[in-house]
Each structure stands twice: as C-alpha cells, then as structure tokens.
Amino acid sequence: MLFRKLGILTIITIYLLVLAGGIVRSTGSGMGCPDWPKCFGMLVPPTDVSQLPPNYQEIYAEKLHGEVEFNATKTWIEYANRLVGAFTGLVVFATFIASIYYYFKKDRVIVYLSFLGVILIGANGALGKYVVDSFLKPGVVTLHMLLAVLVVFVLLYSIARAWSEVIKVEKIENKSTLNRLLILTLVVSTSQVLLGTQVREAIDKVIANPLFGYDRNTWIEQMGLPFMIHRSYSLLILALHVYLIVHLKKNINAEGLIYKFMLTLLVIVVIEVLSGIIMAYFGVPAYIQPIHLTLAILSLGIQFIIYLLTNSERVFKARTELSIVKN
Incomplete structure (x- = not known):
C-alpha cells in the first residue's frame, strides 16, 4: 500500500533531517545563512564572497552579532539542511494526502495523526527560523529538539497503525x-x-x-x-x-x-x-x-x-x- 511505503520514507527523511541538523550544529554552520527562508537574500546561496554586495557585512552585522565573515562551506551546509527540511515537509504532506485516500473511512485516527505531523513539521520549521533569528538562543534549540522528537512519535504511531494490518500480534x-x-x-x-x-x-x-x-x-x-x-x-x-x-x-x-x-x-x-x-x-x-x-x-x-x-x-x-x- 502506498501509505505504508510513504510512511517508511517519511521516517527515513525525518532522521536524515536530524542528521543534517546535527552536522549544522557540529560544524558551527547554524548562522551560515543569516536570513530565512532565503540565504543572503538569494534563493540559491553564493559560493564566493564576490557574489555578495560590497556592504554585506553592514547589512547582516546585527543578525550575525558581528560574525560577518562569509564562509561558503558553512553557508552551503546550512542551505543543504534547509533543502532536506523542505523535502521532509513535502514527504510528510504527501503521507497525509495518502492517509485521506486510504484511511478516511477505515481509521480516521491515522488521518488525524498524519495531519498533526504536518502541523508539527511546519511548527518546527517556524521554530527553526526563530532559532536563526535569535542567534541560536539557549532554550530555543532544546525546544526545537523536543518538537522533533514529538514529530517522530506522532508519525511513528500513525504509520504503525497502518502496518498493524499486516503485523502479527505477539x-x-x-x-x-x-x-x-x-x-x-x-x-x-x-x-x-x-x-x-x-x-x-x-x-x-x-x-x-x-x-x-x-x-x-x-x-x-x-x-x-x-x-x-x-x-x-x-x-x-x-x-x-x-x-x-x-x-x-x-x-x-x-x-x-x-x-x-x-x-x-x-x-x-x-x-x-x-x-x-x-x-x-x-x-x-x-x-x-x-x-x-x-x-x-x-x-x-x-x-x-x-x-x-x-x-x-x-x-x-x-x-x-x-x-x-x-x-
């Protein structure tokens, strides 16, 4: 069934997103893109400082708290993290649509949980924006992680309910x-x-x-x-x-x-x-x-x-x- 396959893909992408976020944190790339959703005001971030305005340090000085030296590696690590996040959001939404098709009449709890997954992913994305805007404010990062754990639990439950149709009770x-x-x-x-x-x-x-x-x-x-x-x-x-x-x-x-x-x-x-x-x-x-x-x-x-x-x-x-x- 498509929903069960999408469910597995959803869980995989969420864990890839966690891994990507961990790479961002470990490399200190959290502020590689000082703005959101664009990066240095661009849909596709620059690869060289020459692509930025001459006064980019003044433009982003407040957001970067004085750390205004452009680093292409950190910028693209953060940008890749955002791409993985966007892809994860699309997969979670596709799973929700599939849940309506397969389970709206059979088991609406799966539909409700899938929809809650969409809401939580969106909320975590918005919180991710705040993490950037607050310059990795203490406490906010922890809340960001807690919400990610909640997303995992909610989606695992909805997917497990679907797989329960074919799993033998022990x-x-x-x-x-x-x-x-x-x-x-x-x-x-x-x-x-x-x-x-x-x-x-x-x-x-x-x-x-x-x-x-x-x-x-x-x-x-x-x-x-x-x-x-x-x-x-x-x-x-x-x-x-x-x-x-x-x-x-x-x-x-x-x-x-x-x-x-x-x-x-x-x-x-x-x-x-x-x-x-x-x-x-x-x-x-x-x-x-x-x-x-x-x-x-x-x-x-x-x-x-x-x-x-x-x-x-x-x-x-x-x-x-x-x-x-x-x-």
Whole structure:
C-alpha cells in the first residue's frame, strides 16, 4: 500500500533531517545563512564572497552579532539542511494526502495523526527560523529538539497503525511490568536527549570564549555540570536497556519482531555510548556529534515502536475496525 511505503520514507527523511541538523550544529554552520527562508537574500546561496554586495557585512552585522565573515562551506551546509527540511515537509504532506485516500473511512485516527505531523513539521520549521533569528538562543534549540522528537512519535504511531494490518500480534507475559519498564526507559532516554542539547548549548558558550573556543581538547573540562550529568545518565540508560532485554527474553518469543527490535536497540545504545566516550576523550570530533545525536533519536523511535508492539491489541485498533468492516 502506498501509505505504508510513504510512511517508511517519511521516517527515513525525518532522521536524515536530524542528521543534517546535527552536522549544522557540529560544524558551527547554524548562522551560515543569516536570513530565512532565503540565504543572503538569494534563493540559491553564493559560493564566493564576490557574489555578495560590497556592504554585506553592514547589512547582516546585527543578525550575525558581528560574525560577518562569509564562509561558503558553512553557508552551503546550512542551505543543504534547509533543502532536506523542505523535502521532509513535502514527504510528510504527501503521507497525509495518502492517509485521506486510504484511511478516511477505515481509521480516521491515522488521518488525524498524519495531519498533526504536518502541523508539527511546519511548527518546527517556524521554530527553526526563530532559532536563526535569535542567534541560536539557549532554550530555543532544546525546544526545537523536543518538537522533533514529538514529530517522530506522532508519525511513528500513525504509520504503525497502518502496518498493524499486516503485523502479527505477539503473546507477551508480565505485560504490566514490561510496560512500566518501557515507559521508564522512554522517559529517561528522552531526558538524556534534552540533556544532550544542554551540553551542546554549553559547548556554544565555550566556543564563544576566545580563550578556549578554538581548542576542542579544552571543551569538555569547560562544560562543567551539564556534561557530568549527561555522562552519568548514559550509564543508567545502558543498564536500563540491558535489564529490558533480559526481561523481554523471559517473556516474549525470541524469534518475534519485538525481540529483534530490542536487539537492534541494544546495539544502537552501545554504539551511542561509545560515540559519547569518543567525544569525551578525543576533543569532541565534529564528525561524531551528528552521529551521536541521530543514534539518540533513532533509539527513542525504536523504544516507542517496541511499546506500540507490546500493546498492539490496545493501541492498534485499525485491525479490529477493518475486520468489522470486512465481516
């Protein structure tokens, strides 16, 4: 079915957008385009300073807070991020249109959730504009990330409801205990992602300090409490996932879909922790930061899918409604 295929494409593009945003942040390209939606007043940004007005530094001095030296690499990184964002918006909207065609009479919850996804993507795009206008204002970046996580959850739920038509319900023992453990893992993991944005904001403050900003090897020791909490949380998250997979192994079919998702999740969390260790001990390499962020959001998505699958008879009503219609 077209909707299910579009749904998978939607999730892929959203994670690509998260990765693109991480690259923007790690390379310090957030202000590569000082205006929005255009870039230096152009639909296609310049590749050389000669393409800008002679007084461009005066024009954009206020928005760039004095950082007015044109950097083509940073400009095009930010511009590519915007292109990925625009493409993601189009895919999400196409998914919404497909939901109307396939599910308006069968399961309108899917339609409503798809529409909410469109609204949230648009709201996050508008918030992205404010991030630029506010010169990466602390707190706004965290809200931007929180909204991105919410978009992932909403669209995953709508797509999972559609796929529930063809996914077999698994028998699960001790479901109430498992649900509490899954909810705890989701809450702690989401908190860790938000703490990560606080660490990133702490890095921005260090970068702004002329004594330390150019030496990545000094960043960690300058960040203080946000980093210490974030690092300690990673150990808690790893322990939670190990305990979760042990609990799952005892109560579900080891050949089932849930168990396979859980193994995938454990691998992702281990790699994520390793990437955090690399950043802590090797001067926060720019190429590791977006990987670390994307893995964090990916793990949240898989956790949410596992929760939906373990509660399929309650949250996936589409199958029941379809069987009623057929009979």
